[in-house]
Amino acid sequence: MESLEQLRDRLLTRFPAAKVELVLNPGASPEHSLLLEAASAREIALFLRDDPFVKLDYCSNVTGLDWPDKEIIETKKVSVPDPAGGPAKVVEEKTKRLQPGYLEAVYHLYSMALKSTAPVILRLRTVNRSDQVTLPSLTPVWRSADFQEREIYDLYGIIFEGHPDLRRLLMWDGFKDHPMRKDYVAPDDFEWEPTPHGVVHERAKAHYPLPGDRLGQTPAGQQPGTVSPANPTTQPEAKP
Amino acid sequence: MGPQHPSTHGVFRMIVTLDGERIVKLKPVFGYLHRNHEKIAESTSYLASMPYTDRLDYLCSMTNNWAYALAVEKLGGLTVPDRAQYLRVIMAELTRLVNHSCLVGFLFNDLGTSFTPLLYAFREREKILDLFEALSGSRMMCNYQRFGGCRVDPSPEWLAAAKALVDNFPRFLDEYETMLTGNEIMLARTQGVGRLSAADAINAGITGPILRASGVDYDLRKVDGTGFYPRFDFRVPLGAHGDTYDRYMMRILEMRESVKILQQAFRDLPAGPIMDPKAKLRGFRPKAGEAYGRLEGPKGELGFYLVSDGSPNPYRYRVRPPSLINLTLLEDMCLGHTIADSVVILGSIDIVLGEVDR
Numbered sequence: 001m002e003s004l005e006q007l008r009d010r011l012l013t014r015f016p017a018a019k020v021e022l023v024l025n026p027g028a029s030p031e032h033s034l035l036l037e038a039a040s041a042r043e044i045a046l047f048l049r050d051d052p053f054v055k056l057d058y059c060s061n062v063t064g065l066d067w068p069d070k071e072i073i074e075t076k077k078v079s080v081p082d083p084a085g086g087p088a089k090v091v092e093e094k095t096k097r098l099q100p101g102y103l104e105a106v107y108h109l110y111s112m113a114l115k116s117t118a119p120v121i122l123r124l125r126t127v128n129r130s131d132q133v134t135l136p137s138l139t140p141v142w143r144s145a146d147f148q149e150r151e152i153y154d155l156y157g158i159i160f161e162g163h164p165d166l167r168r169l170l171m172w173d174g175f176k177d178h179p180m181r182k183d184y185v186a187p188d189d190f191e192w193e194p195t196p197h198g199v200v201h202e203r204a205k206a207h208y209p210l211p212g213d214r215l216g217q218t219p220a221g222q223q224p225g226t227v228s229p230a231n232p233t234t235q236p237e238a239k240p
Numbered sequence: 241m242g243p244q245h246p247s248t249h250g251v252f253r254m255i256v257t258l259d260g261e262r263i264v265k266l267k268p269v270f271g272y273l274h275r276n277h278e279k280i281a282e283s284t285s286y287l288a289s290m291p292y293t294d295r296l297d298y299l300c301s302m303t304n305n306w307a308y309a310l311a312v313e314k315l316g317g318l319t320v321p322d323r324a325q326y327l328r329v330i331m332a333e334l335t336r337l338v339n340h341s342c343l344v345g346f347l348f349n350d351l352g353t354s355f356t357p358l359l360y361a362f363r364e365r366e367k368i369l370d371l372f373e374a375l376s377g378s379r380m381m382c383n384y385q386r387f388g389g390c391r392v393d394p395s396p397e398w399l400a401a402a403k404a405l406v407d408n409f410p411r412f413l414d415e416y417e418t419m420l421t422g423n424e425i426m427l428a429r430t431q432g433v434g435r436l437s438a439a440d441a442i443n444a445g446i447t448g449p450i451l452r453a454s455g456v457d458y459d460l461r462k463v464d465g466t467g468f469y470p471r472f473d474f475r476v477p478l479g480a481h482g483d484t485y486d487r488y489m490m491r492i493l494e495m496r497e498s499v500k501i502l503q504q505a506f507r508d509l510p511a512g513p514i515m516d517p518k519a520k521l522r523g524f525r526p527k528a529g530e531a532y533g534r535l536e537g538p539k540g541e542l543g544f545y546l547v548s549d550g551s552p553n554p555y556r557y558r559v560r561p562p563s564l565i566n567l568t569l570l571e572d573m574c575l576g577h578t579i580a581d582s583v584v585i586l587g588s589i590d591i592v593l594g595e596v597d598r
Contacts, residue, residue: 026529058445115458117465144444144568170270
């Protein structure tokens with residue numbers, strides 16, 4: 001099995017226009033990855049799947065990752081000349097730089113034909129986290145990405161171009177946000193999230209002719225907690 | 241169909257379009273059991289997620305623990321002592337026996353045999369769960385593995401009881417097979433139903449017994465050599481047709497292989513420590529980096545992808561759920577069959593909704 005550097009060099013000679021970057025993993029496991037650009041990703045994926053030397057026919061895991069905007073503070077030492085004529089002072093000057101965030105899709109590829117044990121990892125990055133979040137879908141190459149890309153779309157908000165059926169997978173259709181993003185704020189009261197069952201409650205409210213408090217409402221003009229003579233269900237039971 | 245249909249193994253829904261009795265379109269709907277397991281894990285420490293992995297696939301908590309421990313060990317560069325490796329294999333194979341015997345029972349429920357085979361399976365499962373309870377304190381949510389080893393060392397009495405159980409297990413399998421394998425209804429309803437070709441299965445990332453039923457020789461116990469599996473002598477059964485019947489047979493044959501592995505493990509179990517002395521469970525802070533650990537679970541490839549930024553909580557915690565990805569081709573398998581067949585095909589895929597929806 002060739003190393004990831006060799007694979008990258010081979011990809012670069014095969015696709016001279018493409019940009020393939022090696023991303024090193026600083027951790028204990030030697031799982032480094034290849035960063036592809038969106039324009040050439042599907043071509044390269046197809047090549048990797050069918051190439052007889054790597055034969056990455058099995059896409060095991062597809063994951064989203066969220067890297068929010070990061071504020072980086074750089075300190076620089078600047079010598080300021082003393083106006084009184086003494087020796088120049090060294091002052092630390094701090095500059096703030098905003099490193100823009102991005103969303104990332106990570107693909108773990110293996111070869112079932114060659115029984116590879118180490119994954120070849122592909123990464124795709126969006127331009128930013130707000131309006132340019134489109135990436136090419138690799139579902140036409142590996143169908144195993146189908147549900148997983150739908151899940152990333154659902155939880156992270158990456159739009160996969162060319163996906164045959166891009167809908168939310170786990171959250172319900174009316175849900176607005178993307179809960180796995182780092183800046184997602186969960187609502188205080190989950191009970192009051194709009195759910196499809198709201199329709200059922202509306203219908204149930206219309207169904208009861210009496211203005212009762214069975215649905216947690218008090219009829220107009222009545223204090224909560226008091227017994228309405230019109231609604232026998234709320235009367236206290238008589239003791240035998 | 242669903243989400244409360246009794247044959248759907250949990251809150252799972254299928255939107256089925258029919259032409260008479262034949263299925264022309266089938267769209268699965270997920271998410272009824274979604275609790276964002278991954279987000280919860282990102283807000284707690286590495287150790288605190290361990291008992292929560294039990295709840296993914298509540299039939300196979302031991303293998304879930306192991307897969308997670310594997311990923312953390314890769315991330316933190318930990319080693320595992322020999323005895324713990326053997327114990328892990330023992331627990332994983334006992335879990336496989338539990339899972340496969342119950343799955344066959346559930347499959348027959350879907351075929352309409354109304355519980356008899358399932359209760360035979362539950363009788364055996366009960367004995368294994370008793371062992372798990374004696375060892376870990378819990379029947380199903382075992383929380384047994386740790387990064388760098390296992391939590392408790394089994395006593396000699398426990399090992400003797402487990403060995404006796406395993407030695408008796410083939411008798412149960414013979415009894416089970418006498419009742420089920422040649423059954424006329426079983427043959428009529430499953431042979432040629434829900435065919436899956438090897439090429440489709442590979443492309444769709446199907447793993448586990450379903451993949452092997454289609455004739456693809458891919459078992460992570462052999463391929464990756466996870467743990468000490470290369471030390472054991474066992475065979476990977478393969479199917480020829482990729483239909484529901486082959487998927488049933490795969491489970492039966494794998495249980496027989498598991499019994500072989502277990503007998504070898506009890507024979508060779510070495511003495512020694514069960515924890516890596518370098519492993520630090522509380523306040524575990526791996527270096528920044530990422531790791532993907534995968535394991536041949538009873539349902540297929542169970543993977544954990546972890547990204548660390550050097551803090552005590554994982555920056556990203558991802559579960560690769562075999563149950564979800566094995567459903568990718570459910571529609572293809574069901575097309576042209578009847579509704580009743582779709583229930584059987586779903587039963588043969590073996591899903592647990594705790595893992596599908598996470």
